[in-house]
Amino acid sequence: MIDNFLLLVQNPSFALDVVLNGLLAGAIFALAAYGMSLIWGVLNIVNIVQGELVVLGGFIVFVAMGQGVPAYLALPLASAVMFALGWALYYTVIFRVVDKDLFISTLATFGLSIVIQQLMNTVFGSDVRSIDTGLGSFYMLDGAVTIAWIKVIAFVLALASGGLLWLFLRHARMGQAIRATAQNPRAAHILGVNTDRIYAMTYGLNGALCGAAGGLVVMAWNIQPYIGLPYTVRSFMIVVVAGLGNVGGVIVAGLSLGALENVAGFVLGAEYQIAFVFALMVLILVWRNWRAARRRAYLS
Numbered sequence: 001m002i003d004n005f006l007l008l009v010q011n012p013s014f015a016l017d018v019v020l021n022g023l024l025a026g027a028i029f030a031l032a033a034y035g036m037s038l039i040w041g042v043l044n045i046v047n048i049v050q051g052e053l054v055v056l057g058g059f060i061v062f063v064a065m066g067q068g069v070p071a072y073l074a075l076p077l078a079s080a081v082m083f084a085l086g087w088a089l090y091y092t093v094i095f096r097v098v099d100k101d102l103f104i105s106t107l108a109t110f111g112l113s114i115v116i117q118q119l120m121n122t123v124f125g126s127d128v129r130s131i132d133t134g135l136g137s138f139y140m141l142d143g144a145v146t147i148a149w150i151k152v153i154a155f156v157l158a159l160a161s162g163g164l165l166w167l168f169l170r171h172a173r174m175g176q177a178i179r180a181t182a183q184n185p186r187a188a189h190i191l192g193v194n195t196d197r198i199y200a201m202t203y204g205l206n207g208a209l210c211g212a213a214g215g216l217v218v219m220a221w222n223i224q225p226y227i228g229l230p231y232t233v234r235s236f237m238i239v240v241v242a243g244l245g246n247v248g249g250v251i252v253a254g255l256s257l258g259a260l261e262n263v264a265g266f267v268l269g270a271e272y273q274i275a276f277v278f279a280l281m282v283l284i285l286v287w288r289n290w291r292a293a294r295r296r297a298y299l300s
């Protein structure tokens with residue numbers, strides 16, 4: 001571990017390679033976190049099934065490209081299918097727990113995650129899957145820094161999706177209705193907003209974002225049915241740090257998490273990378289609780 005740390009310190013170009021690749025990964029984490037931020041802010045649900053939706057989107061892209069569909073069509077296809085699935089999940093399960101205690105909704109989405117895991121394992125198998133896009137890589141600093149083109153494309157698409165989501169929420173009529181419902185669902189309903197439809201639209205939009213994120217994951221790395229939980233934890237951490245409804249904060253937090261995780265994976269070893277993510281989540285929750293306690297003590 002110490003040798004790896006010294007290698008980063010003594011070789012700035014190598015450290016740059018690790019950090020840049022982490023930042024590019026963080027953009028995809030942010031793309032998945034956009035949806036969790038929406039779900040948490042509008043429906044007041046911590047969506048434990050988030051990671052499984054990401055993985056399912058990856059499998060859809062994997063199957064579509066295996067049938068000859070080009071990547072630039074497979075990603076929108078996955079988003080469309082996952083939007084429909086999100087809409088269906090809302091009207092079959094989620095609508096029953098929207099007004100319930102947070103613990104009940106957490107259990108419901110946890111149950112959904114197990115069901116989707118098992119269905120993916122049954123339909124697609126337990127093998128690790130990835131897609132070779134054939135785009136190759138480019139090099140900087142005389143080959144010391146290697147960046148895969150698909151990661152750059154994923155980075156651009158993730159940032160563009162964040163910008164489009166912000167514009168949608170700010171200027172589109174449906175986006176304004178989503179914001180109004182998030183602020184005060186009862187008042188929005190009194191003013192004529194169909195809050196049930198808004199909830200379904202929000203959950204469907206989350207599914208579309210997860211579909212796009214999963215498609216980028218399978219092209220940049222790999223997927224398998226039981227790898228969803230780390231993406232749920234990453235999304236949760238990003239939203240906790242950024243705050244609900246803060247699209248810009250989600251981007252910054254996602255990029256930061258990607259860089260930290262990649263550095264930690266190199267220093268501690270790849271086998272401890274996920275453990276670092278879970279440990280970081282615990283630290284963030286303790287930090288937020290400490291801040292909240294200080295705020296309550298100050299106000300009292």
